[in-house]
Amino acid sequence: MRQSYDGLPERFYAPPELTPVADARLVHLNRPLAAELGLDADWLAGPEGLAMLSASHMPPGVRPLALAYAGHQFGHFVSRLGDGRALLLGDVRDSHGHEREIQIKGSGRTAFSRRGDGRAALGPVLREYLLSESMAALGVPTTRALAALRTGETVMREKPLPGGMIVRAAASHIRVGTFQYFAARQDVAGLRLLADFAMARHAPDAARAEHPYLAFLESVVAAQAALVARWMLIGFIHGVMNTDNMAVSGETIDYGPCAFMDQYDPATVFSFIDEHGRYAYTNQPSIALWNLTRLAEALLPLLSEDEDRAVEHSQQALAGFHTRFHDAYFAGMRAKLGLEGEAEQDETLFHTLLQTMQATQSDFTNTFRALSHDAVLEGATPADWPQPVAEAFAPWLAQWRQRLAQGGQAAPHDRAARMRSVNPCYIPRNHLVEAMIAAAIEHDDDAPFREMLAVLANPYEHQPGRDRYAAPPTPDERVRYTYCGT
Template identity: 55%
Template sequence: MQIAFDNSYARLPDRFYATLAPTPVEKPSLIKVNEPLARDLGLDPVALTTPEGLAVLAGNKVPKGASPLAQAYAGHQFGGWVPQLGDGRAVLLGEVIDRHGQRRDIQLKGSGPTPFSRRGDGRAWLGPVLREYVVSEAMQALGIPTTRALAAVATGEPVYRERAFPGAVLTRVASSHIRVGTFQYFAARGDEEALRALTDHAMARHYPQAETPLDLLSAVVAAQARLIAHWMGVGFIHGVMNTDNMSIAGETIDYGPCAFMDAYHPDQVFSSIDRMGRYAYRRQPEIAVWNLAQFATALLPIMGMDHKEAVAVATREVEGFADLFTAAWEEVFAAKLGFARLDEARAALAYDLLARMARGKADFTQVFRSLSGVDPSLARDEFGDQTALDDWLPRWQAHLDEEGTDDATRRARMQAANPAFIPRNHRVEQAIAAAVAGDFTPFERLTLVLATPYTDQPDHADLMAAPAPEEEVPATFCGT
């Protein structure tokens, strides 16, 4: 099995990481290989299923050309500063250039303890591995920037949390694993040399048009504005938007207690550790700003200007998030409502719909998908009070008529923006429970259906449905 590694992060100074190999596991077995992604990376998917390939994916063999390492970073976790975090249960094997000319990290998650484990076991149990596989690949199919899942492997060893669970390793692929917290790590240590090296590396890798630290800040602010707007458009709640979980590449990273809303409410929280609602659905844009302010603060020492001026220009860049996010949000919700664009009146119409959905506890995904159909009035069925949209629907139609949008154009535009299928919490949990019992059929079905989320799939209509009351999942967990 050949992997054409070209490991640029490993060429950075030693203090950026700890060099170590993954910890071998007892009895690995393959759960799934993502064949299309393997081919995109220039890998042979068949080779990944061989004993040698399995050994690599399990962490039992380091392939030729790899430079395995655990990255160092710091971060604010729920607003509290932690000066050293780092990859506590992950090892970056190396980087490849994919078939589109893009550099991609290949990382093993759940591969054993590292110097950053903080007394943890460095392992992952099967549930979080399958959740990240399902949700990250669903996000890719939804068109939202994300890390990817190349493979999942069972370790044949137990992992102990509240009880014993089967262990697993996820092979994760990302444009990079550089986080806001990576910059914070060196800024907190006053290591300007490392900050400059990291900034140059990040610009060359992700934003080659950028020439200065301020350019990098501007690019990351814009990327995050677009990303969070897309999250909001599918009802996604990350759950742990700590600065160490914000990728400077603008990708969704670290799928811990994440969830997609069923019934819409702007204050919805799922994460079992988010007791104060810091990372609730509606707060995600403001938390992104908070995180970006920490990123800007980390860059101040290398801005090349006096401190007061650096603070002023960095503040302006971070404050620019609001307009960028609003523009991206309006683009997302214009498409969701069948418009070419949102003016002030149509934006008010969108906000009015969301307010009605919150009052009526209407399913976020189903309302927009129903509006996308031949008979938009079927969206009424998602509300307890079926008169909730009686005066809204005619106003919406009037705006469509004003724009000159014919029905076929409306349906095409909306069905390309409003998925029929999302990774519903109860379905993910059911797939995990079945897999723990040895049945991976529900997991395979989920990954198959979610690969084309905007397509009606009548044979799988049950996966579209909101949960029955007894199926609702009120809380999600990190699994660490």
């Protein structure tokens, strides 16, 4: 395992003092991912591997680092954050030839910990593992979970909780906040080194452009526009879109109070700390652009020596966000609804569907899945829709079928199969995630975690006997708040 980040100056990171845990035990090791990363899963599960994964002892050549960054947290800038509970172990080259970083979360105090203990509770660890692997199975760019561990220790939060760690892989852990860290210090040399490092890793073609740093910014804008469109299309709510939680790689990172919508409501918020709905579902595209604007501000000294010209470059890059987002989102909606080609009425069709879903309190995931059945495409009403809902949807269904007829002569069976390939049957239902966490914490029972992980690994195919994983919560099962905690 190489450590390429230590090729940057020491002000980019801090070496930690390892704090061994009491009794590290694997909850789950992602053996397929280990193989993809070129890692020996049997060694990782053994004493030496477990010592490394728990940040208790490092094998020769592994030099962990805590990375420096800043960030806007709920709109308020903090000039020094950094990895207060995480360690970057280093890089590996995966089976596709891509560089991937391995990081431990919950590894103990670092120079960036401030008043925190640097540890993580088991519940948020299992949530991140499950959610990130679900996102990967859904085809959304994301960090991946390599391992989840119990530490044999107790962490104090609102109450004593069992400790845990998650080991994850990412294209990199460079954030918008990493650029803000150097910009806040007016460290243009550091900013340039960081930009060159990130460009070489994530946008190598940008280095050959006429304006390399502008091309790099444009690549990050494009990646984030596509990513947030994917979130919106599956009803995912990140929960804490701070600038220190936005990776310039375009991967979903830092799963805290994240969740998937059940009933469709654009104002849905789950995070307990998001009192004013800053990071509500419907706000995610505008917040992504807000974050990207902060990145553009940080990069101004690199975009041009002339300040006016630098601002012009940044505005040019940011102006592309809305077009890229809407193109990705509308293309995704057409695929979800089985539409071929483009038509002038498509946007109205999409809005009307969502308005009807909101008015009828329809489940986001199950509505699209219901539309993906052969019989519905042939003219039937979804069998599980109660009469009031069916009546409310009838006008929209008529418009949708007229639009389907305009777009080609695909057989209903073939069209339905294509729709099912983008409309999942299974998402991590919040009430089931919470029940899984409760079983692990209160009863030391990891079986619900493993079963749910297996179901979510194949989200687009119906799995006999697993209907409860597709069912929305009953009123008394609904989860209204989720919490940070890793």
